[in-house]
Structure formats: structure tokens, C-alpha cells
Amino acid sequence: MYLLGPLLLASAVSGQAPTTGASLTILSREGRRPLPVVDVQGHQMAGLDDLSNLFQLTIREDSAANAVTVSYKTRTVVLTPDQSLASMSGGRLISLPAPLTRQGRRWLVPVEFISRALAPMYDTRVEFRPASRLVVVGDVRVPRITAQYEDSGGTLRITFEITPKAAPVITQDQNRLLLRVEADALDALFPPPPSQNGVMTAIRAVEPNTIVIELGPRFASYRTSTPVSSGAAAAIAIDLVTTAAPVAAAPVASVPEPPAVPATPLPVFGAPRPSIRTIVIDAGHGGDDPGVKGASGLTEKDVTLAVARRLRSTIENRLGIRVLMTRDDDARIDADARVSMANNNKADLFVSLHANGSPRPSARGAAIFSLGLDKVEEDARRQSQANREVLPVYGGGSREFSLVEWELAQASHIEESTAFAALVEQRLKDTAGLAAVSIVTAPMRSLAGANMPAISFEMGYLSNPEDEKLLRSAEFQNGIALAVTDAIVALRDRLDHGQAVPAAQ
Ligand SMILES: [Zn+2]
Structure with a gap:
């Protein structure tokens, strides 16, 4: 059952001038x-007027408080x-990658407003899928x-994972394979086909719901199978x-143009930019700063570099x-x-490596730290009056807290950093020998200036002899990597x- 009508004309919802993005x-x-x-300075922004029309929001401008209140019920x-x-009502703070911005008569918010502010307010599910x-x-x-x-030379295997599970209907139409999935739309992200493979030229x-595979001149036949898949995803392999021998170039030109499938040209999801292209790894300490030193002589600076x-x-x-x-x-x-260095190289992820030390020799295990906004806020309150900012709250009044410059960068990435910390914790649980893993949010000054998701990873206690032995071993070091x-x-x-990441608080 498909309830979706044809694409509406792409006129601006609010009747505003057409936008460039x-x-x-x-x-x-x-x-x-x-x-x-x-596009405003590299951020994708949507108009509050458009969001208001689409989601029945009430927008109230409070010029006295220099604030805009967006309400739903x-x-x-x-x-x-x-x-x-x-x-947000209830006192919760959310962070956005860019501030509310005025453009002419309109207020613009970054598109992340949809998942971070609108979704928690709304009655029904709202999910932003950037891909x-x-x-x-x-x-x-x-x-x-x-x-x-x-x-594998003679065969190119394409393995699709579909979440939630669905079984596509596969048909061949001349030099295309079509996979139709029972769905209202597809959230698809495909890497480019391997170059020079000769059997598949595009995907x-x-x-609304079809995957098209363009077949190349070396295509002979296809077969499907269903590999075992984990969890909620269905897997299908094609x-x-x-063909046994590569086809010469000449006959390809004489192949008649296949009929367009489907008959009318349809918009194609563009290949999105991968979200992680550069990672900065920070080996803690170094030089005349050895960090923590273990009983048998292993230093934090050496283990972090290894x-x-x-x-x-x-x-x-x-x-x-x-x-x-x-380093x-x-x-x-x-x-x-x-x-x-991470900021200047526009890194997409910052991982700082450390080892722990405790006066209590029995302390063992790993800990993954990310910046905690609530604690930063408390910390910031204690800072100088000079940097005070006032954040108005709904119903009058305001909450006051200071935002020093170093905090601003990481504040927009706290959700991703927290999510990444949890992912590292999950993956570490299987690492042999590790006594315990915890995740901690704390006002980490070392992370606050990072303008990308960032964690600090204490890999174990050098003050504990068993942890020190582990940290020295190649097997454990590889396990962590x-x-x-x-x-x-x-x-x-x-x-x-664009999967939801845990809320900031
Ligand atoms: Zn350290």
C-alpha cells in the first residue's frame, strides 16, 4: 500500500524567494x-516559518528578551x-551546530533542529535521515x-542490508537489475561501485522504493542468496x-538504448559526503611529561604512543x-x-589516549570520557562575570551562565561524542583481560576546544600491576585498536x- 502522491512542485512552502540550497x-x-x-557559512539552515507551516509550530518573537520561542502544544x-x-521546557539544554540566524525577515535554524529540538517536542515520530x-x-x-x-574476479557480490527487515523483489530489465522493496521510501547509502569491475557501472x-543497478558489458548472469544477518537487518546478496572473456569495446556502442525505467526521470539521491574522513589520534603526554609511571617502569607516554x-x-x-x-x-x-591540530585539519573525530593512575593499587579497568554539558555549565557559572551570557527561558525570566570561548566548540558535538564513547565501551567489553569499562561525562578541558566529536580514553591503570602487564602486551594493544x-x-x-544519537542530558 503506497499512500504517497507524486512529488509536489518544489516551490518554497512559505512562498518566500527560492533558496539556493x-x-x-x-x-x-x-x-x-x-x-x-x-547554506549559511557551511551550515544547512531551514526557515522557522517553513517548519512552522509543516509542523504546526507557533513562533513567538520576544524582542525584549532577544529570543524566539518555538512552541508545539x-x-x-x-x-x-x-x-x-x-x-527546552523542562530545563533541558540542547546544542545545535550553528545558532539561530536572521536572514531578511526570516529566522533560520540548522537542520539538526529537527532531530534535536522538534523531535523531542513532537507527538509523533520525527526522524531526520541526512543520507x-x-x-x-x-x-x-x-x-x-x-x-x-x-x-572475487569472476563474480562481484553485492550484499545489501535492509533495516527493518524486508525482502526485495528482484527483476532484470535489459541491462538493469531492479530491486523493489515494500516501503514508502528508501534511506539508501551506497558506496560507488568498485572501479574497472565491468559488471556493474552504477547503483x-x-x-519511491526501487534500487537500480546498471549492468556493465561483462555482465553474464546473476544469482541471489540470503546470508545470515544479525539483529534487525535483512541481508541479501546478489x-x-x-562473462568468461572481457568484451571488446566496439559491440557495446551498438547496443540499443534500453527503455527508461521507470518511464519518467526521477530524482536520484545524491552520493553523500562520508561523515568521517579525517581522524586525529592524540597520544597523551610525551617528552619531559611522562604521565603516569607503572611499578615495572612502563610510562603513560610510551604506552599511548604504542x-x-x-x-x-x-x-x-x-x-x-x-x-x-x-605526535x-x-x-x-x-x-x-x-x-x-584537529581543528585546523578539519578532523571529523578526535581520540585522545591516556592511561590512568590511582593511589589505590586495586583500581583497574578502562574509562572513556566525553565532555558533559551540564557539568560544564556548572563549571562555567563559577567563571568570571565578564563572559556571562543570558539564555531566556519560556514564561519569562532567564537562566544565566557563562560561555567561555573554549567551551563553544565541543558543545555542538556532545551528542556524537557521548554516542561514540558508548560505542567504544560496547566494543571494548570483549577485549581479553580488561577488568572493567566505564563511560564518564566530565568537564574535560582537554576536549572542550575540539570542534568535532571527541573522547579521551584511559586504557587502564598503570598503578595496578595486572593492568600494567596488559598495557605492555601487543595483544592487548591490538585489541584496543x-x-x-x-x-x-x-x-x-x-x-x-542520521540515526539518533543519545540526547545530551
Ligand atoms: Zn594522561
Whole structure:
């Protein structure tokens, strides 16, 4: 059953002048509607007027308090120009990647407002899926679909994972394979086909629910199988079998153009930019700052560098992501320089490695730290009056707290950092020998200036002899590198698919 009508004309919902950015598509039982998006200094912003029309929000401008209140029924969020923090009814703070911005007569908010502020206020499910630029509202079926390729010479295997489970109907139409999935829309993210494979030239999702695989000149036949899949995902593998010999170029040109499938040109989901392209690994301490020292002589600066190097090669070999190290030798590096390096290189993830020390020799295990906004806020309150900011709250009054410059950068990434910490914790649980793993949010000054998701990872206690022995072993060091790499894969998957990350508080 497909309740979705044809695409509405892409006129701006509010009747405003056309915008330059690509639209998001709001997908609900009622159909599809475009939500125009404007690019402001690298941030995708949507108009509060458009959001108000689409989601029945009430927008109230309070010029005395220099604030804009967005309400849905009895729930509110108060936004302030030039503030990337906003307060929700109930006292909760949310962070946005960019502040409320005025453009002409309109107020703009970053599109993350939809998942971070609108979704918690709304009665029905609201999900923002950046990969397919969809905002899913209410009870519509939009499975996530990923593809992986495995080229074994004679056969190219494409393995699709579909969450929640659905079984596609596969048909061949001339030199295309079509996979139709029972769904209202697809949230699809496909890597480009392996180059020079000859059996498959392109893959894309077309609205509403079909995946099209363009077959190459070496395509002979296909077969499908259903590999065992884990959890909520259905897996389906399609093997594209190649012809015995490569086909010469000449006959290809004479192949008649196949009929367009479907008959009318349909918008294609663009290949999105991968969310994690550069990672900075920070080996803690160095030079004349050895950090914690174990009873048998292992120093924190040596163990952090050893693990950093293993982690770098695991990430580079398995994920092909660029890795930068804050240090690759025994050098002293300033704390601010470590974070600046990540910021200056536009890193997408910052992982700082440390080992712990305790006066209590029995203390053991690993801990993953991310910045805690609530504690930062408390901490900030104690700072000088000079940097005070006032954040108005709904119903009058205001809450006052200071935001010093170093806090602002990490404040927009706290959800992702917390999510990443949890992913590392999950993956570490299987690491042999590790006594315990905990996750901690704390006002980490070392992370506060990082303008990307960031964690600080205490890998064990050098003050404990058993942990020291573990930290010295290649097996344990490799185990840690693998666990963090797996967590990066999971984080990338979440970010690419816009999966909700845990709330800031
Ligand atoms: Zn340390």
C-alpha cells in the first residue's frame, strides 16, 4: 500500500524567494513536501516559518528578551541569536551546530533542529535521515539500506542490508537489475561501485522504493542468496557473474538504448559526503611529561604512543580513512596544540589516549570520557562575570551562565561524542583481560576546544600491576585498536544514516 502522491512542485512552502540550497523532503502519510534549505557559512539552515507551516509550530518573537520561542502544544524551545545552545521546557539544554540566524525577515535554524529540538517536542515520530535528505514523520516505512561489494574476479557480490527487515523483489530489465522493496521510501547509502569491475557501472535508489543497478558489458548472469544477518537487518546478496572473456569495446556502442525505467526521470539521491574522513589520534603526554609511571617502569607516554601507532595502522588498513597523529615521537606537545591540530585539519573525530593512575593499587579497568554539558555549565557559572551570557527561558525570566570561548566548540558535538564513547565501551567489553569499562561525562578541558566529536580514553591503570602487564602486551594493544576501529565504523554508520544519537542530558 503506497499512500504517497507524486512529488509536489518544489516551490518554497512559505512562498518566500527560492533558496539556493537543496531541499529536504518531509515524508509523511500525507505525502512528500519539500523543506527548502539555505547554506549559511557551511551550515544547512531551514526557515522557522517553513517548519512552522509543516509542523504546526507557533513562533513567538520576544524582542525584549532577544529570543524566539518555538512552541508545539505545551512544549517549547527558546532560541537566542548567536547562541548555539537552546533551552527546552523542562530545563533541558540542547546544542545545535550553528545558532539561530536572521536572514531578511526570516529566522533560520540548522537542520539538526529537527532531530534535536522538534523531535523531542513532537507527538509523533520525527526522524531526520541526512543520507537520503528525508525527514520521516509518523507511521511511514523507510528502511535503511546499505551495500557492500566483494570482487572475487569472476563474480562481484553485492550484499545489501535492509533495516527493518524486508525482502526485495528482484527483476532484470535489459541491462538493469531492479530491486523493489515494500516501503514508502528508501534511506539508501551506497558506496560507488568498485572501479574497472565491468559488471556493474552504477547503483542508485529511485523514488519511491526501487534500487537500480546498471549492468556493465561483462555482465553474464546473476544469482541471489540470503546470508545470515544479525539483529534487525535483512541481508541479501546478489552475485553478478562475469562473462568468461572481457568484451571488446566496439559491440557495446551498438547496443540499443534500453527503455527508461521507470518511464519518467526521477530524482536520484545524491552520493553523500562520508561523515568521517579525517581522524586525529592524540597520544597523551610525551617528552619531559611522562604521565603516569607503572611499578615495572612502563610510562603513560610510551604506552599511548604504542597504541596510537597500532590504531593508526588499523584505521588506515581497514577503513582507508586519513589519520593524523598529534605526535609520532617522544615530544612534548601543549594541550591546546593537540586540539588545534584537529581543528585546523578539519578532523571529523578526535581520540585522545591516556592511561590512568590511582593511589589505590586495586583500581583497574578502562574509562572513556566525553565532555558533559551540564557539568560544564556548572563549571562555567563559577567563571568570571565578564563572559556571562543570558539564555531566556519560556514564561519569562532567564537562566544565566557563562560561555567561555573554549567551551563553544565541543558543545555542538556532545551528542556524537557521548554516542561514540558508548560505542567504544560496547566494543571494548570483549577485549581479553580488561577488568572493567566505564563511560564518564566530565568537564574535560582537554576536549572542550575540539570542534568535532571527541573522547579521551584511559586504557587502564598503570598503578595496578595486572593492568600494567596488559598495557605492555601487543595483544592487548591490538585489541584496543580493533575495538576503537569497530566503534568508528559504527559511528560512521550512524552519522551517515542520521540515526539518533543519545540526547545530551
Ligand atoms: Zn594522561
